[in-house]
Amino acid sequence: MxxxxxxxxxxxxxxxxxxxxxxxxxxxxxxxxxxxxxxxxxxxxxxxxxxxxxxxxxxxxxxxxxxxxxxxxxxxxxxxxxxxxxxxxxxxxxxxxxxxxxxxxxxxxxxxxxxxxxxxxxxxxxxxxxxxxxxxxxxxxxxxxxxxxxxxxxxxxxxxxxxxxxxxxxxxxxxxxxxxxxxxxxxxxADEAAEVATEMTAYEDFVLSKVQAGASIIGLYPATKQENLDEFKQWRAKHGR
Missing domain, CATH: 3.50.30.40 (Ribonuclease E inhibitor RraA/RraA-like)
Known part of the structure; x- marks a missing residue:
């Protein structure tokens, strides 16, 4: 065990x-x-x-x-x-x-x-x-x-x-x-990996939606621009993520 x-x-x-x-x-x-x-x-x-x-x-x-x-x-x-x-x-x-x-x-x-x-x-x-x-x-x-x-x-x-x-x-x-x-x-x-990966997946899903809408990955993936983090926060609230 x-x-x-x-x-x-x-x-x-x-x-x-x-x-x-x-x-x-x-x-x-x-x-x-x-x-x-x-x-x-x-x-x-x-x-x-x-x-x-x-x-x-x-x-x-x-x-x-x-x-x-x-x-x-x-x-x-x-x-x-x-x-x-x-x-x-x-x-x-x-x-x-x-x-x-x-x-x-x-x-x-x-x-x-x-x-x-x-x-x-x-x-x-x-x-x-x-x-x-x-x-x-x-x-x-x-x-x-x-x-x-x-x-x-x-x-x-x-x-x-x-x-x-x-x-x-x-x-x-x-x-x-x-x-x-x-x-x-x-x-x-395992516990930590599951939690961290879940958080990463939420951001990756947000990024994918942005890229599919025509956004550049610069400043978005990885998140180096605060405006993207602010938008992600709103996206999470909207999608319950």
Whole structure:
């Protein structure tokens, strides 16, 4: 259990801000490598994926340890992780950035969805990707992969620190995924990040409305002219932001 559990109000705020905005918030904290690289959503879901990280680590497979009969073992780390990932969490897999063989398929993802898991992420690939894309659970991967994970990867560790798409992920970190990408927020920064990103999003929406109406970005983005800040204040009052 994380020392900084995700608050419902923080989850609600994080569901409405972009990964790009959160990346800027993390940059202000000196954290520049929190976006998971080369991983994308299988389909749009209408709101962000948000949840604490529950991790699974793969290592290179050794042939004598990775025959199909391994899946008969009820303690096989991949199968076991699917059955113990807590509801509301995001299952995150370090698949060595390899989509040569699949990290999971639609049966396991259906099981995670039935158990109330908030999402699933791998820096490898999924088999049955088109089926997974149609599920309600947010899912992110590099690209489709048909070979079983046993071909090149062995599931070896559950809920340990991992790297996923070059981003460090610690159990309990907060993952936020939108229609573009995913960011990893250290749990102790989640409340602040949600509030700051919400404020930034309000100003960005104001800026977008101004730019679409023909305004120059100079003095507007970033706000270096007081007149724009004054107008933003009026805009917020009008739009309840």
């Amino acid at each position: 994380s020392e900084h559990p995700l608050k419902p109000e923080t989850r609600e705020l994080l569901e409405k801000v972009s990964v790009a905005t959160l990346a800027t918030v993390m940059y202000k904290h000196g954290l520049r490598n929190q976006v998971i690289q080369d991983v994308r959503p299988l389909s749009r879901k209408g709101k962000n994926m948000v949840g604490p990280a529950f991790t699974l680590r793969y290592m290179p497979a050794r042939e004598d340890r990775n025959q199909l009969e391994e899946f008969r073992n009820p303690e096989h780390p991949q199968r076991h992780a699917v059955e113990i990932c807590p509801p509301g969490h995001v299952m995150v897999m370090d698949s060595r950035k390899s989509a040569y063989a699949a990290s999971a398929g639609d049966i396991l993802i259906n099981r995670l969805m039935a158990r109330g898991v908030a999402g699933v992420v791998t820096d490898g690939g999924f088999r049955d990707a088109m089926n997974i894309a149609e599920l309600d659970i947010p899912s992110y991967h590099n690209r489709p992969a048909s070979l079983t994970n046993l071909t090149t990867n062995e599931a070896i560790d559950i809920n340990v620190p991992i790297g996923c798409g070059d981003a460090p992920v610690f159990p309990g970190d907060i993952l936020v995924g939108d229609d573009d990408s995913i960011i990893v927020i250290p749990a102790h920064l």
